Amino acid sequence: MSAAPDTNISPTAFLNYWKSIPSTVDGMLGGYPQISRADLKGSSNFLTKIQRLFPSSSPSPLQRGVDCGAGIGRVTSGFLSTVCETVDIVEPVEKFANEARDAKVTGPGAIGNVYVSCLQDWTPEERQYDLIWIQWCLGHLKDKEVVAFLMRCKKAVSMDGWIVIKENMSTDREGGDVFDEMDSSVTRTDEKFQKLFKEADVRCLKTDLQRGFPKELYPVRFYALKP
Ligand SMILES: C[S@@+](CC[C@H](N)C(=O)[O-])C[C@H]1O[C@@H](n2cnc3c(N)ncnc32)[C@H](O)[C@@H]1O
Incomplete structure:
Protein backbone atom coordinates (compact mmCIF):
# COMPACT_ATOMS: atom_id res chain seq x y z
CA MET A 1 0.00 0.00 0.00
CA SER A 2 1.39 3.46 -0.89
CA ALA A 3 1.91 6.09 1.81
CA ALA A 4 -0.98 8.43 2.66
CA PRO A 5 -0.69 11.66 0.60
CA ASP A 6 -0.35 13.89 3.68
CA THR A 7 2.82 12.11 4.81
CA ASN A 8 4.61 13.90 1.93
CA ILE A 9 3.95 17.37 3.35
CA SER A 10 7.22 19.11 4.26
CA PRO A 11 7.34 22.46 6.13
CA THR A 12 10.70 23.28 4.52
CA ALA A 13 9.19 22.70 1.08
CA PHE A 14 5.94 24.65 1.58
CA LEU A 15 7.72 27.56 3.27
CA ASN A 16 10.29 27.76 0.48
CA TYR A 17 7.49 27.69 -2.05
CA TRP A 18 5.54 30.53 -0.42
CA LYS A 19 8.70 32.62 0.15
CA SER A 20 9.23 32.51 -3.63
CA ILE A 21 5.73 33.88 -4.36
CA PRO A 22 5.18 37.64 -4.76
CA SER A 23 3.15 39.49 -2.14
CA THR A 24 0.23 40.16 -4.47
CA VAL A 25 -3.37 39.01 -4.84
CA ASP A 26 -2.24 37.19 -7.96
CA GLY A 27 0.37 35.34 -5.86
CA MET A 28 -2.19 34.45 -3.17
CA LEU A 29 -4.68 33.14 -5.70
CA GLY A 30 -2.35 31.09 -7.90
CA GLY A 31 -2.67 33.30 -10.98
CA TYR A 32 -6.44 33.88 -10.68
CA PRO A 33 -6.67 37.34 -9.08
CA GLN A 34 -10.01 37.88 -10.83
CA ILE A 35 -11.73 35.39 -8.48
CA SER A 36 -11.03 37.51 -5.39
CA ARG A 37 -14.25 39.48 -5.65
CA ALA A 38 -16.48 36.42 -6.01
CA ASP A 39 -14.52 34.72 -3.23
CA LEU A 40 -15.04 37.57 -0.76
CA LYS A 41 -18.71 37.91 -1.69
CA GLY A 42 -19.24 34.16 -1.31
CA SER A 43 -17.64 34.27 2.14
CA SER A 44 -19.79 37.17 3.23
CA ASN A 45 -22.93 35.37 1.99
CA PHE A 46 -21.98 32.16 3.79
CA LEU A 47 -21.42 33.96 7.10
CA THR A 48 -24.76 35.78 6.75
CA PRO A 61 -21.51 42.05 16.61
CA LEU A 62 -18.47 39.84 16.09
CA GLN A 63 -15.78 41.22 18.34
CA ARG A 64 -12.54 39.40 17.66
CA GLY A 65 -11.86 37.29 14.56
CA VAL A 66 -8.73 35.62 13.28
CA ASP A 67 -7.57 35.09 9.71
CA CYS A 68 -5.61 31.80 9.66
CA GLY A 69 -3.03 31.44 6.88
CA ALA A 70 -3.81 35.05 6.05
CA GLY A 71 -1.21 35.64 3.36
CA ILE A 72 -1.09 39.38 2.56
CA GLY A 73 -4.41 39.95 4.36
CA ARG A 74 -6.67 39.77 1.32
CA VAL A 75 -9.52 38.14 3.29
CA THR A 76 -9.04 40.39 6.32
CA SER A 77 -8.96 43.48 4.19
CA GLY A 78 -11.91 42.68 1.93
CA PHE A 79 -14.20 40.71 4.23
CA LEU A 80 -13.26 40.01 7.87
CA SER A 81 -12.68 43.69 8.68
CA THR A 82 -16.24 44.38 7.52
CA VAL A 83 -17.74 41.92 10.03
CA CYS A 84 -15.34 41.86 13.02
CA GLU A 85 -14.27 44.71 15.29
CA THR A 86 -10.71 43.35 15.45
CA VAL A 87 -9.01 40.77 13.25
CA ASP A 88 -5.84 38.92 14.27
CA ILE A 89 -3.55 37.46 11.64
CA VAL A 90 -1.70 34.13 11.58
CA GLU A 91 0.76 33.72 8.73
CA PRO A 92 4.13 31.93 8.66
CA VAL A 93 5.81 33.89 5.84
CA GLU A 94 7.17 37.10 7.28
CA LYS A 95 6.91 39.23 4.12
CA PHE A 96 3.21 38.30 3.78
CA ALA A 97 2.55 38.89 7.49
CA ASN A 98 4.12 42.37 7.17
CA GLU A 99 1.84 43.17 4.23
CA ALA A 100 -1.16 41.90 6.18
CA ARG A 101 -0.24 44.04 9.20
CA ASP A 102 -0.34 47.13 6.96
CA ALA A 103 -3.26 46.04 4.78
CA LYS A 104 -5.87 48.69 4.06
CA VAL A 105 -9.14 47.50 5.54
CA THR A 106 -12.39 48.14 3.72
CA GLY A 107 -14.52 47.73 6.82
CA PRO A 108 -14.56 49.49 10.18
CA GLY A 109 -12.64 46.63 11.88
CA ALA A 110 -9.01 47.04 12.91
CA ILE A 111 -6.09 44.66 12.53
CA GLY A 112 -5.04 43.30 15.92
CA CYS A 118 2.45 28.00 11.02
CA LEU A 119 -0.92 26.82 12.29
CA GLN A 120 0.83 23.64 13.44
CA ASP A 121 2.75 25.72 16.00
CA TRP A 122 0.08 28.25 16.97
CA THR A 123 -2.01 27.91 20.12
CA PRO A 124 -4.71 30.55 20.39
CA GLU A 125 -5.80 31.77 23.78
CA GLU A 126 -8.97 30.23 25.19
CA ARG A 127 -12.37 31.79 24.39
CA GLN A 128 -10.74 34.56 22.33
CA TYR A 129 -12.52 34.49 19.01
CA ASP A 130 -16.07 34.96 17.75
CA LEU A 131 -14.88 33.86 14.30
CA ILE A 132 -11.92 31.68 13.35
CA TRP A 133 -11.56 31.85 9.56
CA ILE A 134 -9.31 29.21 7.95
CA GLN A 135 -8.99 29.55 4.18
CA TRP A 136 -6.71 27.89 1.63
CA CYS A 137 -3.99 26.82 4.05
CA LEU A 138 -5.05 23.54 5.72
CA GLY A 139 -3.48 21.63 2.83
CA HIS A 140 -0.11 22.37 4.43
CA LEU A 141 -1.08 20.48 7.61
CA LYS A 142 -0.96 16.70 7.92
CA ASP A 143 -4.24 15.01 8.85
CA LYS A 144 -3.31 14.61 12.49
CA GLU A 145 -2.15 18.25 12.60
CA VAL A 146 -5.54 19.38 11.26
CA VAL A 147 -7.26 17.42 14.03
CA ALA A 148 -4.94 18.83 16.71
CA PHE A 149 -5.43 22.38 15.38
CA LEU A 150 -9.22 22.03 15.36
CA MET A 151 -9.09 20.81 18.94
CA ARG A 152 -7.18 23.99 19.89
CA CYS A 153 -9.72 26.07 17.91
CA LYS A 154 -12.53 24.45 19.89
CA LYS A 155 -11.06 25.93 23.05
CA ALA A 156 -10.25 29.28 21.43
CA VAL A 157 -13.70 30.00 20.04
CA SER A 158 -16.10 32.05 22.17
CA MET A 159 -19.29 30.57 23.60
CA ASP A 160 -21.37 31.25 20.46
CA GLY A 161 -18.50 31.63 18.02
CA TRP A 162 -17.86 29.91 14.70
CA ILE A 163 -14.94 28.14 13.11
CA VAL A 164 -15.21 28.40 9.32
CA ILE A 165 -13.07 26.41 6.90
CA LYS A 166 -12.94 27.25 3.20
CA GLU A 167 -10.82 24.85 1.16
CA ASN A 168 -10.42 23.24 -2.26
CA MET A 169 -11.98 19.80 -2.73
CA SER A 170 -10.19 16.90 -4.38
CA THR A 171 -11.61 15.82 -7.72
CA THR A 189 -11.99 15.09 -0.23
CA ASP A 190 -15.18 16.17 1.53
CA GLU A 191 -15.26 12.69 3.11
CA LYS A 192 -11.77 13.22 4.56
CA PHE A 193 -12.78 16.59 6.04
CA GLN A 194 -15.86 15.02 7.64
CA LYS A 195 -13.67 12.27 9.11
CA LEU A 196 -11.21 14.83 10.55
CA PHE A 197 -14.13 16.80 12.08
CA LYS A 198 -15.33 13.63 13.79
CA GLU A 199 -11.87 12.92 15.16
CA ALA A 200 -11.56 16.49 16.45
CA ASP A 201 -15.09 16.23 17.87
CA VAL A 202 -16.37 19.37 16.15
CA ARG A 203 -19.88 19.59 14.71
CA CYS A 204 -20.38 20.70 11.12
CA LEU A 205 -23.66 22.65 11.16
CA LYS A 206 -23.63 23.91 7.59
CA THR A 207 -21.62 23.30 4.44
CA ASP A 208 -21.90 24.90 0.99
CA LEU A 209 -20.01 25.17 -2.24
CA GLN A 210 -18.55 28.49 -3.41
CA ARG A 211 -20.18 29.58 -6.65
CA GLY A 212 -18.93 31.48 -9.65
CA PHE A 213 -15.36 30.26 -9.97
CA PRO A 214 -13.90 29.18 -13.35
CA LYS A 215 -14.64 25.54 -14.20
CA GLU A 216 -10.96 24.60 -14.42
CA LEU A 217 -10.41 25.31 -10.70
CA TYR A 218 -11.06 22.86 -7.89
CA PRO A 219 -14.50 23.08 -6.30
CA PRO A 227 -17.42 22.62 19.39
C1 LIG B 1 -3.23 30.22 -1.11
S1 LIG B 1 -2.55 31.37 0.05
C2 LIG B 1 -4.06 31.96 0.77
C3 LIG B 1 -3.91 33.19 1.57
C4 LIG B 1 -5.23 33.72 2.14
N1 LIG B 1 -5.88 32.75 2.99
C5 LIG B 1 -6.15 34.14 1.01
O1 LIG B 1 -7.16 33.45 0.79
O2 LIG B 1 -5.87 35.14 0.36
C6 LIG B 1 -1.91 30.24 1.29
C7 LIG B 1 -1.31 30.93 2.50
O3 LIG B 1 -1.11 29.95 3.51
C8 LIG B 1 0.13 30.20 4.12
N2 LIG B 1 0.61 28.97 4.76
C9 LIG B 1 1.42 28.02 4.24
N3 LIG B 1 1.64 27.06 5.13
C10 LIG B 1 0.94 27.39 6.24
C11 LIG B 1 0.80 26.79 7.53
N4 LIG B 1 1.40 25.65 7.82
N5 LIG B 1 0.05 27.42 8.44
C12 LIG B 1 -0.56 28.60 8.12
N6 LIG B 1 -0.47 29.20 6.93
C13 LIG B 1 0.28 28.61 6.00
C14 LIG B 1 1.01 30.68 2.98
O4 LIG B 1 2.17 31.34 3.43
C15 LIG B 1 0.05 31.56 2.22
O5 LIG B 1 0.08 32.86 2.71
Whole structure:
Protein backbone atom coordinates (compact mmCIF):
# COMPACT_ATOMS: atom_id res chain seq x y z
CA MET A 1 0.00 0.00 0.00
CA SER A 2 1.39 3.46 -0.89
CA ALA A 3 1.91 6.09 1.81
CA ALA A 4 -0.98 8.43 2.66
CA PRO A 5 -0.69 11.66 0.60
CA ASP A 6 -0.35 13.89 3.68
CA THR A 7 2.82 12.11 4.81
CA ASN A 8 4.61 13.90 1.93
CA ILE A 9 3.95 17.37 3.35
CA SER A 10 7.22 19.11 4.26
CA PRO A 11 7.34 22.46 6.13
CA THR A 12 10.70 23.28 4.52
CA ALA A 13 9.19 22.70 1.08
CA PHE A 14 5.94 24.65 1.58
CA LEU A 15 7.72 27.56 3.27
CA ASN A 16 10.29 27.76 0.48
CA TYR A 17 7.49 27.69 -2.05
CA TRP A 18 5.54 30.53 -0.42
CA LYS A 19 8.70 32.62 0.15
CA SER A 20 9.23 32.51 -3.63
CA ILE A 21 5.73 33.88 -4.36
CA PRO A 22 5.18 37.64 -4.76
CA SER A 23 3.15 39.49 -2.14
CA THR A 24 0.23 40.16 -4.47
CA VAL A 25 -3.37 39.01 -4.84
CA ASP A 26 -2.24 37.19 -7.96
CA GLY A 27 0.37 35.34 -5.86
CA MET A 28 -2.19 34.45 -3.17
CA LEU A 29 -4.68 33.14 -5.70
CA GLY A 30 -2.35 31.09 -7.90
CA GLY A 31 -2.67 33.30 -10.98
CA TYR A 32 -6.44 33.88 -10.68
CA PRO A 33 -6.67 37.34 -9.08
CA GLN A 34 -10.01 37.88 -10.83
CA ILE A 35 -11.73 35.39 -8.48
CA SER A 36 -11.03 37.51 -5.39
CA ARG A 37 -14.25 39.48 -5.65
CA ALA A 38 -16.48 36.42 -6.01
CA ASP A 39 -14.52 34.72 -3.23
CA LEU A 40 -15.04 37.57 -0.76
CA LYS A 41 -18.71 37.91 -1.69
CA GLY A 42 -19.24 34.16 -1.31
CA SER A 43 -17.64 34.27 2.14
CA SER A 44 -19.79 37.17 3.23
CA ASN A 45 -22.93 35.37 1.99
CA PHE A 46 -21.98 32.16 3.79
CA LEU A 47 -21.42 33.96 7.10
CA THR A 48 -24.76 35.78 6.75
CA LYS A 49 -26.45 32.45 6.02
CA ILE A 50 -25.14 30.73 9.16
CA GLN A 51 -25.94 33.78 11.28
CA ARG A 52 -29.54 33.66 9.96
CA LEU A 53 -29.84 29.91 10.41
CA PHE A 54 -28.52 29.99 13.99
CA PRO A 55 -29.38 33.48 15.29
CA SER A 56 -29.34 32.56 18.96
CA SER A 57 -25.86 31.01 18.74
CA SER A 58 -24.14 33.64 16.63
CA PRO A 59 -22.40 36.52 18.38
CA SER A 60 -23.47 39.93 17.15
CA PRO A 61 -21.51 42.05 16.61
CA LEU A 62 -18.47 39.84 16.09
CA GLN A 63 -15.78 41.22 18.34
CA ARG A 64 -12.54 39.40 17.66
CA GLY A 65 -11.86 37.29 14.56
CA VAL A 66 -8.73 35.62 13.28
CA ASP A 67 -7.57 35.09 9.71
CA CYS A 68 -5.61 31.80 9.66
CA GLY A 69 -3.03 31.44 6.88
CA ALA A 70 -3.81 35.05 6.05
CA GLY A 71 -1.21 35.64 3.36
CA ILE A 72 -1.09 39.38 2.56
CA GLY A 73 -4.41 39.95 4.36
CA ARG A 74 -6.67 39.77 1.32
CA VAL A 75 -9.52 38.14 3.29
CA THR A 76 -9.04 40.39 6.32
CA SER A 77 -8.96 43.48 4.19
CA GLY A 78 -11.91 42.68 1.93
CA PHE A 79 -14.20 40.71 4.23
CA LEU A 80 -13.26 40.01 7.87
CA SER A 81 -12.68 43.69 8.68
CA THR A 82 -16.24 44.38 7.52
CA VAL A 83 -17.74 41.92 10.03
CA CYS A 84 -15.34 41.86 13.02
CA GLU A 85 -14.27 44.71 15.29
CA THR A 86 -10.71 43.35 15.45
CA VAL A 87 -9.01 40.77 13.25
CA ASP A 88 -5.84 38.92 14.27
CA ILE A 89 -3.55 37.46 11.64
CA VAL A 90 -1.70 34.13 11.58
CA GLU A 91 0.76 33.72 8.73
CA PRO A 92 4.13 31.93 8.66
CA VAL A 93 5.81 33.89 5.84
CA GLU A 94 7.17 37.10 7.28
CA LYS A 95 6.91 39.23 4.12
CA PHE A 96 3.21 38.30 3.78
CA ALA A 97 2.55 38.89 7.49
CA ASN A 98 4.12 42.37 7.17
CA GLU A 99 1.84 43.17 4.23
CA ALA A 100 -1.16 41.90 6.18
CA ARG A 101 -0.24 44.04 9.20
CA ASP A 102 -0.34 47.13 6.96
CA ALA A 103 -3.26 46.04 4.78
CA LYS A 104 -5.87 48.69 4.06
CA VAL A 105 -9.14 47.50 5.54
CA THR A 106 -12.39 48.14 3.72
CA GLY A 107 -14.52 47.73 6.82
CA PRO A 108 -14.56 49.49 10.18
CA GLY A 109 -12.64 46.63 11.88
CA ALA A 110 -9.01 47.04 12.91
CA ILE A 111 -6.09 44.66 12.53
CA GLY A 112 -5.04 43.30 15.92
CA ASN A 113 -2.24 40.89 16.75
CA VAL A 114 -0.08 39.45 13.99
CA TYR A 115 1.34 35.99 14.67
CA VAL A 116 4.15 34.91 12.34
CA SER A 117 3.61 31.19 12.67
CA CYS A 118 2.45 28.00 11.02
CA LEU A 119 -0.92 26.82 12.29
CA GLN A 120 0.83 23.64 13.44
CA ASP A 121 2.75 25.72 16.00
CA TRP A 122 0.08 28.25 16.97
CA THR A 123 -2.01 27.91 20.12
CA PRO A 124 -4.71 30.55 20.39
CA GLU A 125 -5.80 31.77 23.78
CA GLU A 126 -8.97 30.23 25.19
CA ARG A 127 -12.37 31.79 24.39
CA GLN A 128 -10.74 34.56 22.33
CA TYR A 129 -12.52 34.49 19.01
CA ASP A 130 -16.07 34.96 17.75
CA LEU A 131 -14.88 33.86 14.30
CA ILE A 132 -11.92 31.68 13.35
CA TRP A 133 -11.56 31.85 9.56
CA ILE A 134 -9.31 29.21 7.95
CA GLN A 135 -8.99 29.55 4.18
CA TRP A 136 -6.71 27.89 1.63
CA CYS A 137 -3.99 26.82 4.05
CA LEU A 138 -5.05 23.54 5.72
CA GLY A 139 -3.48 21.63 2.83
CA HIS A 140 -0.11 22.37 4.43
CA LEU A 141 -1.08 20.48 7.61
CA LYS A 142 -0.96 16.70 7.92
CA ASP A 143 -4.24 15.01 8.85
CA LYS A 144 -3.31 14.61 12.49
CA GLU A 145 -2.15 18.25 12.60
CA VAL A 146 -5.54 19.38 11.26
CA VAL A 147 -7.26 17.42 14.03
CA ALA A 148 -4.94 18.83 16.71
CA PHE A 149 -5.43 22.38 15.38
CA LEU A 150 -9.22 22.03 15.36
CA MET A 151 -9.09 20.81 18.94
CA ARG A 152 -7.18 23.99 19.89
CA CYS A 153 -9.72 26.07 17.91
CA LYS A 154 -12.53 24.45 19.89
CA LYS A 155 -11.06 25.93 23.05
CA ALA A 156 -10.25 29.28 21.43
CA VAL A 157 -13.70 30.00 20.04
CA SER A 158 -16.10 32.05 22.17
CA MET A 159 -19.29 30.57 23.60
CA ASP A 160 -21.37 31.25 20.46
CA GLY A 161 -18.50 31.63 18.02
CA TRP A 162 -17.86 29.91 14.70
CA ILE A 163 -14.94 28.14 13.11
CA VAL A 164 -15.21 28.40 9.32
CA ILE A 165 -13.07 26.41 6.90
CA LYS A 166 -12.94 27.25 3.20
CA GLU A 167 -10.82 24.85 1.16
CA ASN A 168 -10.42 23.24 -2.26
CA MET A 169 -11.98 19.80 -2.73
CA SER A 170 -10.19 16.90 -4.38
CA THR A 171 -11.61 15.82 -7.72
CA ASP A 172 -9.46 12.70 -7.87
CA ARG A 173 -11.19 9.99 -9.94
CA GLU A 174 -10.41 7.38 -7.34
CA GLY A 175 -11.88 9.58 -4.62
CA GLY A 176 -8.71 10.17 -2.64
CA ASP A 177 -6.69 13.12 -1.38
CA VAL A 178 -4.09 14.49 -3.79
CA PHE A 179 -0.56 15.60 -2.93
CA ASP A 180 0.86 18.53 -4.93
CA GLU A 181 4.63 18.49 -5.00
CA MET A 182 4.89 22.08 -6.22
CA ASP A 183 3.71 23.71 -2.98
CA SER A 184 3.87 20.60 -0.77
CA SER A 185 0.15 20.53 -0.01
CA VAL A 186 -2.69 18.04 0.07
CA THR A 187 -6.11 18.64 -1.47
CA ARG A 188 -8.61 16.62 0.52
CA THR A 189 -11.99 15.09 -0.23
CA ASP A 190 -15.18 16.17 1.53
CA GLU A 191 -15.26 12.69 3.11
CA LYS A 192 -11.77 13.22 4.56
CA PHE A 193 -12.78 16.59 6.04
CA GLN A 194 -15.86 15.02 7.64
CA LYS A 195 -13.67 12.27 9.11
CA LEU A 196 -11.21 14.83 10.55
CA PHE A 197 -14.13 16.80 12.08
CA LYS A 198 -15.33 13.63 13.79
CA GLU A 199 -11.87 12.92 15.16
CA ALA A 200 -11.56 16.49 16.45
CA ASP A 201 -15.09 16.23 17.87
CA VAL A 202 -16.37 19.37 16.15
CA ARG A 203 -19.88 19.59 14.71
CA CYS A 204 -20.38 20.70 11.12
CA LEU A 205 -23.66 22.65 11.16
CA LYS A 206 -23.63 23.91 7.59
CA THR A 207 -21.62 23.30 4.44
CA ASP A 208 -21.90 24.90 0.99
CA LEU A 209 -20.01 25.17 -2.24
CA GLN A 210 -18.55 28.49 -3.41
CA ARG A 211 -20.18 29.58 -6.65
CA GLY A 212 -18.93 31.48 -9.65
CA PHE A 213 -15.36 30.26 -9.97
CA PRO A 214 -13.90 29.18 -13.35
CA LYS A 215 -14.64 25.54 -14.20
CA GLU A 216 -10.96 24.60 -14.42
CA LEU A 217 -10.41 25.31 -10.70
CA TYR A 218 -11.06 22.86 -7.89
CA PRO A 219 -14.50 23.08 -6.30
CA VAL A 220 -14.28 25.10 -3.08
CA ARG A 221 -16.30 24.20 -0.01
CA PHE A 222 -17.22 26.05 3.20
CA TYR A 223 -17.73 24.30 6.54
CA ALA A 224 -19.28 26.05 9.54
CA LEU A 225 -18.10 24.31 12.71
CA LYS A 226 -18.85 24.49 16.40
CA PRO A 227 -17.42 22.62 19.39
C1 LIG B 1 -3.23 30.22 -1.11
S1 LIG B 1 -2.55 31.37 0.05
C2 LIG B 1 -4.06 31.96 0.77
C3 LIG B 1 -3.91 33.19 1.57
C4 LIG B 1 -5.23 33.72 2.14
N1 LIG B 1 -5.88 32.75 2.99
C5 LIG B 1 -6.15 34.14 1.01
O1 LIG B 1 -7.16 33.45 0.79
O2 LIG B 1 -5.87 35.14 0.36
C6 LIG B 1 -1.91 30.24 1.29
C7 LIG B 1 -1.31 30.93 2.50
O3 LIG B 1 -1.11 29.95 3.51
C8 LIG B 1 0.13 30.20 4.12
N2 LIG B 1 0.61 28.97 4.76
C9 LIG B 1 1.42 28.02 4.24
N3 LIG B 1 1.64 27.06 5.13
C10 LIG B 1 0.94 27.39 6.24
C11 LIG B 1 0.80 26.79 7.53
N4 LIG B 1 1.40 25.65 7.82
N5 LIG B 1 0.05 27.42 8.44
C12 LIG B 1 -0.56 28.60 8.12
N6 LIG B 1 -0.47 29.20 6.93
C13 LIG B 1 0.28 28.61 6.00
C14 LIG B 1 1.01 30.68 2.98
O4 LIG B 1 2.17 31.34 3.43
C15 LIG B 1 0.05 31.56 2.22
O5 LIG B 1 0.08 32.86 2.71
